[in-house]
Amino acid sequence: MSLTIRETLLAFRRAPLLSVLSMTTIAFALFVVGLFGLVALNLRTALADIEERVEVVAYLIRGTPVEISTMALGDIQAFPEVASVQYVSEDDALERARRQLVEFQGVFQDLETNPLPASLEIRLKPGFRDEDHVRQVADRLRGFRFVEDIRYGREWIAKLDRLRDIGAAVGLAIGIAFALASVIIIGTTIRMGVLHRSREIAIMRLVGATDGFIRRPFLLEGALKGAVGGAAAMGLNYAAYLAVDRTLFDSVFFSRAEAGLIVLFGTALGFLASAQSVRRHLARV
Amino acid sequence: MIRFTNAFKAYPRGSLALKDASFHVGRGEFVFLTGHSGAGKSTVLKLIYAEEFPTSGEVRVAGVVTSELRRREVPRLRRRLGVVFQDFRLLEDRTAEENVAFALEVTGARRGTIAPKVMRVLAQVGLAAKAQAYPRELSGGEQQRVAIARALVNDPHVLLADEPTGNLDERAARGVVQLLRDINANGTAVVMATHNLELVRQAPYRVLELQDGAIVYDSAVDEVRSNVGGQRGGTVT
Secondary structure, eight states, X not given: OHHHHHHHHHHHHHSHHHHHHHHHHHHHHXXXXXXXXXHHHHHHHHHHHHHTTOEEEEEEOTTOOHHHHHHHHHHHHTSTTEEEEEEEOHHHHHHHHHHHOGGGHHHHHTOSSOOOOOEEEEEEOTTOOSHHHHHHHHHHHHTSTTEEEEEOOHHHHHHHHHHHHHXXXXXXXXXXXXXXXXXXXHHHHHHHHHXXXXXXXXXXXXXXXXXXXXXXXHHHHHHHHHHHHHHHHHHHHHHHHHHHXXXXXXXXXXXXXXXXXXHHHHHHHHHHHHHHHHHHHHHHO | OEEEEEEEEEOTTSOEEEEEEEXXXXXXXXXXXXXXXXXXXXXXXXXXXXXXXXXXXXXXXXXXXXXXXXXXXXXXXXXXXEEEETTOOOOTTSOHHHHHHHHHHTTTOOHHHHHHHHHHHHHHTTOGGGTTOOGGGSOHHHHHHHHHHHHHTTOOSEEEEESTTTTSOHHHHHHHHHHHHHXXXXXOXXXXXXXXXXXXXXXXXXXXXXXXXXXXXXXXXXHHHXXXXXXXXXXXX
C-alpha cells in the first residue's frame, strides 16, 4: 500500500503541470455541474415557497353551529393529505378583510350585517400540493353537509403543476447532459495522464509487474485528482453563490451532505475514469 | 530452458515475422541471434518474454507453453527472465538504485531485502559508486549496465538482450558483452540479438542466424558445414 502511495505522489511530482491541468479541468467540469445544481436547488426552493401557498378553503353555510365545524376539524385533519386545518369564523373573516383590504375600509364600516361566511382553511402536506390531490380533498370536503362552496385556485395550481413538471424534465435533461460532459472531459484528462506514462507502464510490465500493481497508483491518482477537483469546484460554487446572494437575490447553497456528495462524485469519477483508461491501455499493450 | 517448435508468427496486416522456427536453448547456454534488421530477432525475443505469442507452433520457456499462459500469469514468467534493450528503457526520474529496486518492488519483495540485493547487482555490473546517479548523468554504457543490473536483480534463469550494444561505442559495447559473458559464466543463460558481427566473432558461442523470419543457420547444428565454408554466405564466421 505504501508503495502505491509513493508511486502516486511520484506521479504528481513527475508531471506537475499535467496534474494541475487535470485537476483544474475536473474542477471546472464539476463547477459547471455544481452551478447547474445550484440553479436547480434555488428553483426548487422558490417553487416550494409558492407551493406552500396552495390552500383549500371550504366556505360554510351561514348559521352552521361552531360546535359542528369544530368537530369536522378533527375529521379533516385526519385526511392523509392535510397538514393543518384552521377554522375562520365570520367575525374573523371580516376582521381580516378590514385589515387586508384597507382601501375598502369605508365599505366595511357601513355594513349592517357581516356578509362574509365562516370557512375552513386547509393546508396540504408537501407532495400533495398538486392539482389531483387538491381536487380529491375538495371533493371529499363537498361531502360535508355544512359546506357551501370550495375554492382552491384550480387554474393557478394547474400552472404550478406544469411549471414543476417542466422544471423537473429540463433539470433532468440538462443535469444528465452536464454530468455526461464532465464524465467525458474528466475521462479524457485522465487518459492524457495515462498516455503520458505509457513508457513507464511498458517498463513496469517488462519487469514483471501485474496489471493490478500497475493499476493501483493510477486509481489512487485518479481518485485524488477527482477529490481535489471536486473540492475546488465546491469552492468556486460557493464563491458564485456568495456573489449572487449578495448582489442579486437571496439564494440558498448546498447542504454539507450535498456538497460532500458532489466532491464524492468527483472522486468516483476520477477513480472510474482512471480505471477505464488504464484498463483500455493495458488491454492494448 | 527455451524451446521453439515449428513456431510461426504473423502480425496483423504484416508479413510472416517468423517462419517455422525450431530450436532449443539449454540451461546456462549463451546464444547470439543474428540477422539483418527485420529478420525476426526481436520477434524471437518477444515470443520468449511473452510480449507476443506464436500464431502457430509452440514456444516453451522454463517449462511453460507461453500461448497457454493466462494474462495474469505472464508477469510471473517475466520475473524469471531478464530483458535489456538497445534504448535501455530506464525510468528517467529515478536513480540507478531506484531503477533496479523497482524491479524487485513490483514482485512484492520485502523492503528489507531490496537494498542489499540492489547494491549487490550494481556492484556486479561495476556501478556501485553511481547508485545515486540519474540516467541522464550516466554514459550510454553505464545506463546499459543499470538496465542489466535491473534484469539481473530477480536472479533470472535467462537474460534476453535485444541489441544491447546498438547505442554504444565500441569500447562500451565490448564492456557490455564482457559483462554478459560474466553473467553467463555464473550460470545464467543469455540470448543476445545483435547485428554486430564483430562482437559475435570475438565470442565462442552458439549462433542462430535469421533471414526473413526463418532460421537459416544454427552453429550448434551446422558447425561442420560452416567450417567447410560457403553454406551461409559468410554472414557469421
